[in-house]
Amino acid sequence: MDFISPAVEWLVFIFVLAIGLGILTAVVMVVLDISQREDAIRRNYPLIGRFRGLFTKLGEFFRQYFFAMDREEMPFNRAQRDWVYTAAKGEGNTMAFGSTRNLSIPGTPIFVNAVFPPLDDQFAVTKPMQIGPHARHPYMAPSIFNISGMSFGALSQPAVEALSHGAKEAGIWLNTGEGGLSPHHLVAECDIVFQIGTAKFGVRDHDGNLNDDKLRSVAARPQVRMFELKLAQGAKPGKGGILPAAKVDEEVSEIRGVPMGKAAVSPNRHREIDDFNDLLNMIHHIREVTGKPVGFKTVIGSSDAYEELFEMIRARGEECAPDFITIDGGEGGTGAAPMPLMDNVGMPIREALLRIVDMRDRHGLKDRIRIIASGKMVNPGDVAYAICSGADFVTSARGFMFSLGCIQALKCNKNTCPTGITTHDPHLQRGLVVEEKYMKVANFARSVVKEVEMIAHSVGVAEPRLMRRRHVRIVQANGDSVVLRKLRPSFDSDDLSSEQMPNKAPVHAPDSPARRANGV
Numbered sequence: 001m002d003f004i005s006p007a008v009e010w011l012v013f014i015f016v017l018a019i020g021l022g023i024l025t026a027v028v029m030v031v032l033d034i035s036q037r038e039d040a041i042r043r044n045y046p047l048i049g050r051f052r053g054l055f056t057k058l059g060e061f062f063r064q065y066f067f068a069m070d071r072e073e074m075p076f077n078r079a080q081r082d083w084v085y086t087a088a089k090g091e092g093n094t095m096a097f098g099s100t101r102n103l104s105i106p107g108t109p110i111f112v113n114a115v116f117p118p119l120d121d122q123f124a125v126t127k128p129m130q131i132g133p134h135a136r137h138p139y140m141a142p143s144i145f146n147i148s149g150m151s152f153g154a155l156s157q158p159a160v161e162a163l164s165h166g167a168k169e170a171g172i173w174l175n176t177g178e179g180g181l182s183p184h185h186l187v188a189e190c191d192i193v194f195q196i197g198t199a200k201f202g203v204r205d206h207d208g209n210l211n212d213d214k215l216r217s218v219a220a221r222p223q224v225r226m227f228e229l230k231l232a233q234g235a236k237p238g239k240g241g242i243l244p245a246a247k248v249d250e251e252v253s254e255i256r257g258v259p260m261g262k263a264a265v266s267p268n269r270h271r272e273i274d275d276f277n278d279l280l281n282m283i284h285h286i287r288e289v290t291g292k293p294v295g296f297k298t299v300i301g302s303s304d305a306y307e308e309l310f311e312m313i314r315a316r317g318e319e320c321a322p323d324f325i326t327i328d329g330g331e332g333g334t335g336a337a338p339m340p341l342m343d344n345v346g347m348p349i350r351e352a353l354l355r356i357v358d359m360r361d362r363h364g365l366k367d368r369i370r371i372i373a374s375g376k377m378v379n380p381g382d383v384a385y386a387i388c389s390g391a392d393f394v395t396s397a398r399g400f401m402f403s404l405g406c407i408q409a410l411k412c413n414k415n416t417c418p419t420g421i422t423t424h425d426p427h428l429q430r431g432l433v434v435e436e437k438y439m440k441v442a443n444f445a446r447s448v449v450k451e452v453e454m455i456a457h458s459v460g461v462a463e464p465r466l467m468r469r470r471h472v473r474i475v476q477a478n479g480d481s482v483v484l485r486k487l488r489p490s491f492d493s494d495d496l497s498s499e500q501m502p503n504k505a506p507v508h509a510p511d512s513p514a515r516r517a518n519g520v
Contacts, residue, residue, distance in 0.1 A: 295372075372395055
C-alpha cells in the first residue's frame with residue numbers, strides 16, 4: 001500500500017485540479033456570456049445557451065447517421081449515396097425484400113418494360129456518338145455518362161488525379177471546370193473537355209480577354225477533345241464562379257492567372273457576348289482557332305428566349321451551330337453559391353431538358369446539336385430518364401465526388417473537407433489515396449452505364465439512346481401514371497405514342513412470336 005499511495009495521491013490531485021479548472025472555466029464563460037450583448041440566448045441563459053450552437057452545428061451529422069430515413073435527406077439521400085458507394089466498390093447492387101422508394105409520389109418516373117424483352121444474351125449496348133461534324137477534329141464520344149465540370153482549386157490535387165485516372169480507365173471524358181487545365185487533369189491522358197468560364201482562366205491575357213495563342217496551346221494537346229463555353233451553372237445562374245481565398249494557393253494562382261491568397265470571382269457573364277449572335281460568333285471563332293468541337297453550358301430560365309438562337313442557326317446555316325449544348329438544372333451543385341440563387345433560380349433539369357430538346361428537334365437540328373444533361377443525376381434511373389427525354393449524354397459532378405468518398409459534409413467552401421476532395425490542406429488530402437480511389441471512379445461510371453443499358457434492355461431497345469418518351473411513365477397527383485409522350489409530345493418521328501407503337505424488341509429474329517407480340 002505504501003508503494004501505490006503516491007500514485008493514488010497524484011491521481012487524486014490531477015482529478016481535483018481538473019475539476020477546479022473546469023469550474024473556473026465555467027465561471028469565466030458565465031461571466032463572459034452575461035456581459036456580452038450579441039447573443040440573447042447566451043445572455044439570458046449563460047453557459048447552457050452555448051449548447052444550442054453546438055447542437056445546431058452537429059445536427060446535420062446526427063440527422064445523416066441516426067434520424068433521417070433512407071429517402072429523406074437533401075441534396076442527396078442515403079439511398080442515393082449508398083448506391084454510389086456500393087457501385088464504386090465494384091460490388092453487386094442487388095437489394096432484398098422490396099423497394100424503399102415511394103412510387104406514388106407525383107413526378108416519379110416508371111419505365112415501361114417490354115412484354116417480351118430481348119433475351120439475356122442480347123443486351124442493349126451503348127454505341128459511340130460523334131460530336132462536331134463541322135470541326136476539323138470531330139470527337140467520337142464513347143460513353144453516355146461522363147464527368148461534369150469541377151475545377152482544380154475547387155477540387156484538390158489528389159481528387160483531380162483520381163478523376164483523371166478513373167476517366168481513362170472507364171473510357172469517359174473529364175470536364176476541367178472553369179479553373180483552367182492543370183497537370184493533374186493530364187496525368188492519365190484521359191479525354192478532356194476544356195471549359196472556358198467567364199473569367200477565361202487558363203486562356204486569358206492580363207486583361208481577362210480570350211488569348212488565341214493560349215487557346216491553340218491547349219488545343220494542341222491531343223487529349224483535349226472539346227471546348228465548352230460556360231454561360232451559367234445551375235447552382236448560381238447570373239453569378240460567376242467563386243473560389244475562396246483560402247484555396248488560391250501558389251499553383252492555383254499560376255494556372256488561373258490570378259493573385260495568390262485572394263478570392264477568384266468570375267464575372268457573371270462573358271463581356272464579349274451580349275446576344276445570341278455574339279454567342280454563335282464566339283463559338284465559331286473558338287472552333288476555327290482550335291479545330292475542336294465547341295458548345296456551351298447554360299441554365300434555362302425561360303425556353304422562349306432560345307427560340308431566337310435556333311431561328312438564327314437556321315438562317316445562318318447549321319455549320320454555325322454549337323456542336324453541343326449542356327443544360328444544367330437549377331438543382332445543380334457547386335462549392336460556393338449564394339443561397340437565394342441555389343434555392344430559387346433556374347429551371348429544374350427535367351423541365352428544361354424537355355423544352356430545349358423539343359426546340360432543337362422542331363428546328364431539324366437533332367443530328368447536328370448534341371444535348372448534354374447535367375444536374376443532380378447520380379443513379380441509373382436519373383440517367384435513363386434524361387435519355388428518354390432526349391439527352392444524348394449525361395454528366396455528373398457530385399456523383400463522382402461520392403465515388404471518391406464524399407460524405408456530404410457540406411464543407412466544400414471552407415477548405416476543411418474531411419475526405420480531402422475539396423481542400424488544399426495537406427493533412428486532409430492524405431486521406432485521399434489516388435491509387436485506391438481512381439478505380440472507384442471507374443467502377444461507378446461503368447455501373448451507371450451498365451444499369452442504364454439494363455433498363456434499355458428491359459424496355460426492349462437495342463441501345464440506350466433508342467429509348468424514347470413512350471418508354472417512361474410519370475406518376476400524377478391522383479396516383480395514376482401517364483406516359484411521358486402524352487404529357488409532353490415530342491418532335492421526334494421515332495417517338496410515337498405507346499398506343500400507336502407498343503414496345504419493340506428489334507434484336508429478335510425475324511417473324512418470331514416475341515416480335516409479333518411486341519408489335520413488330
